[in-house]
Amino acid sequence: MSFGLVGELAPDGTVTEAFAWLVTLIGAGVAAGSAVTGLLLADGTLSAAAALGACGVTGGALVLALSRGGSPCP
Numbered sequence: 001m002s003f004g005l006v007g008e009l010a011p012d013g014t015v016t017e018a019f020a021w022l023v024t025l026i027g028a029g030v031a032a033g034s035a036v037t038g039l040l041l042a043d044g045t046l047s048a049a050a051a052l053g054a055c056g057v058t059g060g061a062l063v064l065a066l067s068r069g070g071s072p073c074p
Contacts, residue, residue, distance in 0.1 A: 002022060010018035033056075040049040 003019065006018045006022050007015060036052075037049060040052060
């Protein structure tokens with residue numbers, strides 16, 4: 001979905017660069033999340049890691065719902 005949206009919104013002649021930025025940002029997000037998770041699992045408990053993951057999913061759902069201009073419920 002995100003690649004299709006980037007392909008539609010990127011101005012002519014910039015689609016390749018737009019895709020490169022998207023892949024870069026996805027990679028950076030995965031790396032940052034992996035680093036934080038590794039620190040939590042090394043120094044914390046599994047419960048803390050699970051709670052942080054649940055908070056991340058909830059936060060992502062709220063951002064998506066607010067960006068769509070609606071409530072979290074369909």
